[in-house]
Amino acid sequence: MKICTITCHDVYNFxxxxxxxxxxxxxxxxxxxVEIIDYRPSYLYKKYDWKAFTNKKLERINSIFITRWIFRCAKWSYLRFSLGRKKRFDEFTQKYLHLTPTTYHTFAELQHNPPQAxxxxxxxxxxxxxxxxxxxxPSYYMDFALPNTKRISYAASFSVNEIPNAYKTFIKALLLKMDAISVREYQGLHILKDLGINNGIKVLDPIFLIDKTEWTQFMNRYNDKNYILIYDFEGNALLKKTALHFKKKYGLKIYSINDALPRFYADKNFTNVGPQDFIGLIYNCSLFLSNSFHGTAFxxxxxxxxxxxxxxxxxxNSRMDSLLRTVSLENRFINEYTKLDNLCMECDYEKANQAIKKETILSKQYLSNMIN
Structure with missing residues (x-):
């Protein structure tokens, strides 16, 4: 049958x-x-627009001619370091994501011409x-769908522990219009119950629906071995300290995947890489240190x-907490109280693999039941 999905599909994030x-x-x-609805709201697609402000706190700068152009020049100088990365993502989207012929930019456009599915x-x-x-x-709650179109979610994430009171009525009303709801985190189930919705279920992220052997065939291959791989969104000081600790202890080099600027303490930086490189670098590493949900999942x-x-x-951090609880690896979360000397490279995956196998069966069964 004809199925459409809607997600944040092309935001230059692995x-x-x-x-x-x-x-x-x-x-x-x-x-x-299957088609992915090519929904591109302006608030999600400003990253590589050198004239756009991605932070509302900076909007005042935009009203002043001099500061506006200082900001634009600074953003262009920053973005030029990752234009190769952008190219890799654009190539990935064009080659592997089957998008709807129509591109939508607003909820009103989706309402006026909803995808047929x-x-x-x-x-x-x-x-x-x-x-x-x-x-x-409301677009991401499928409020534009035609009356005869079935609306379900798969592994949708609230990413927080609770919904602010100001949005509860709005979000609940949209969720009640859906035929079935599945979320990615335990906290998502708690949020649903708090809203009076008791029929939601937790499923695995979609990356687990594909056999790992398929991912190894899909990824870009690297010959490098024996390195610590880091992927750090924010320049985390504790992550840096931990990477240098393991480097000294095991004599491994540090490789870093970057969104733009390099990590100067790394021995090798990868900036102009795409999603398939991301998988390949994780697959070959000896240790992965990150604050990335999907990096951790892989x-x-x-x-x-x-x-x-x-x-x-x-x-x-509910995303990380829920994932680690699902696979019984809560001890792999590091905080400021963690003693680095007590950390080791070894990781027991017996329980984790059993949990993934069980949860994958349940996740696939949910999709099968909803589709059929």
């Missing part, structure tokens, strides 16, 4: 691109015709995060030693 591909690929493998699936990733504009956008799937770091100043 996890966003790979989860969008994974759900599409799995549904196609079941014999369905038997089912629309919302998810995965942080599409319902109320701290971000997408969590308050390291678990490939049974790589890893440690997770929280995002400073954000209430988004």
């Amino acid at each position: 996890g966003a691109s790979l989860q969008a591909y994974a759900l599409q690929h799995y549904l196609k493998s079941l014999g369905h015709e 038997a089912i629309i699936i919302a998810g995965s990733d942080q599409i319902w995060n109320p701290l971000f504009p997408n969590g308050k956008d 390291s678990i799937y490939f049974n790589k030693p890893f440690y997770v770091f929280g995002l400073t100043g954000f209430s988004l």
